[in-house]
Amino acid sequence: MAENNSNFMSGVPELLILRLVREKEMYGYELVQAIRERSNDAIALGEGVIYPVLHALERDGALSSSRKTVNGRSRVYYTLTATGVRRLDDLAGNWSRLTEAIQSVLGGPAIGGVSHA
Amino acid sequence: MAENNSNFMSGVPELLILRLVREKEMYGYELVQAIRERSNDAIALGEGVIYPVLHALERDGALSSSRKTVNGRSRVYYTLTATGVRRLDDLAGNWSRLTEAIQSVLGGPAIGGVSHA
DNA sequence: CATGATGCCTAGCGCTACAAGGCATAGTCC
DNA sequence: GGACTATGCCTTGTAGCGCTAGGCATCATG
Numbered sequence: 001m002a003e004n005n006s007n008f009m010s011g012v013p014e015l016l017i018l019r020l021v022r023e024k025e026m027y028g029y030e031l032v033q034a035i036r037e038r039s040n041d042a043i044a045l046g047e048g049v050i051y052p053v054l055h056a057l058e059r060d061g062a063l064s065s066s067r068k069t070v071n072g073r074s075r076v077y078y079t080l081t082a083t084g085v086r087r088l089d090d091l092a093g094n095w096s097r098l099t100e101a102i103q104s105v106l107g108g109p110a111i112g113g114v115s116h117a
Numbered sequence: 118m119a120e121n122n123s124n125f126m127s128g129v130p131e132l133l134i135l136r137l138v139r140e141k142e143m144y145g146y147e148l149v150q151a152i153r154e155r156s157n158d159a160i161a162l163g164e165g166v167i168y169p170v171l172h173a174l175e176r177d178g179a180l181s182s183s184r185k186t187v188n189g190r191s192r193v194y195y196t197l198t199a200t201g202v203r204r205l206d207d208l209a210g211n212w213s214r215l216t217e218a219i220q221s222v223l224g225g226p227a228i229g230g231v232s233h234a
Numbered sequence: 235c236a237t238g239a240t241g242c243c244t245a246g247c248g249c250t251a252c253a254a255g256g257c258a259t260a261g262t263c264c
Numbered sequence: 265g266g267a268c269t270a271t272g273c274c275t276t277g278t279a280g281c282g283c284t285a286g287g288c289a290t291c292a293t294g
Contacts, residue, residue, distance in 0.1 A: 008160065008282090010250060016222050023225070029272050035222060042218030043125065049251055051274060072260065073272065092223065099216055101159035105133050105152060106209065108140070125251085127281060146241050166282055168243060189291065190241065 008098060011091055013045055013053050018080065018088040021063065027075040028054055054078060062087045125215060128208055130162055130170050135197065135205040138180065144192040145171055171195060179204045 020026060020034055028050050036044050057063040062084035065076050080088070137143060137151055145167050153161050174180040179201035182193050197205070 010282095012219065013251075016219070019223050027272080028274095038222045038226070039218035040221065042214055043222070046252070046254095047273080048253065048255090048275085052251090055274095071271095074259090075272070095219070095223075097159055101156035102129065102133065102212070104157065105155045105160070106136050106212075109155070127251095130282075144241080145243090163283070164242080165244085165284070165286095169282090172243090188240095191290085192241070 012095070013049055014057065015088070015091040015095055016043070016045075017050065017053055017057070018062065018084055018091065021078050021080050022085070022088060025066075025077045025079040027077050029075075057084065057087075060087075129212070130166055131174065132205070132208040132212055133160070133162075134167065134170055134174065135179065135201055135208065138195050139197050139202070139205060142183075142194045142196045144194050146192075174201065174204075177204075 016035055017031055020031060020038075026034065028047065031054075032045060032047055032050050054063065054065075058065055058078070060083070061081060063078045064081055065078050068075055068077055133152055134148055137148060137155075143151065145164065148171075149162060149164055149167050171180065171182075175182055175195070177200070178198060180195045181198055182195050185192050185194055
């Protein structure tokens with residue numbers, strides 16, 4: 001009936017993960033804590049959210065993994081691929097546009113003028 | 118296993134609707150277009166999204182409706198109740214905190230310092 | 235009288251994030 | 265040595281949200 005934005009409010013966990021992994025290679029358990037800390041406990045994604053996303057991203061070629069053993073502990077480190085960088089830019093752009101759009105609605109009728117024309 | 122934020126990425130359509138209705142009483146079809154226009158086509162929620170949310174909000178006492186006939190057309194106008202105002206403030210606060218948190222993750226490790234302590 | 239805009243509505247699907255587990259190893263405390 | 269916690273990985277099942285894709289009625293337009 002109408003071409004809508006397909007599921008416009010999704011992919012935030014994906015976005016956060018990609019963004020963090022861009023800084024340095026990280027493993028799942030580490031990501032869970034990093035997100036919690038960096039957001040001041042405002043966002044607390046569990047492992048049940050992180051791991052499936054990680055696997056999906058690897059399947060799509062956005063991340064590549066390598067198993068390493070540290071202190072007798074086996075960790076799966078993820079690094080960003082070229083595809084992943086593109087995906088990150090994409091998601092970040094979408095998120096930015098989305099928040100601006102929502103802000104634009106919340107802010108009232110053309111306060112400063114968006115000057116879209 | 119852990120108390121997480123329950124479905125932290127939801128309620129945006131609800132937020133937008135409440136915000137718009139706060140300005141003046143509006144009807145469903147009008148809301149669909151208002152959201153599209155005010156967001157510069159960035160957000161295009163269909164009627165299939167709007168109406169169910171409208172009904173849920175009324176059921177919860179956040180909105181009250183009144184049927185009016187204009188130009189032989191029957192419209193259901195919605196107005197914000199006191200409960201609705203509270204709900205709006207709530208959602209707006211959550212949204213604000215969420216975007217800040219995400220920004221905080223996207224922005225890198227403590228750029229300006231959040232000084233939470 | 236057919237088509238489109240206005241205006242309301244609903245059933246059903248898909249997908250995302252979530253809860254709630256399981257499993258293994260390392261360290262700590264008694 | 266046994267219990268408990270933290271670390272580290274994983275999967276299954278579910279719920280809720282938003283979306284697609286319709287239906288129905290009126291009015292204006294050609």
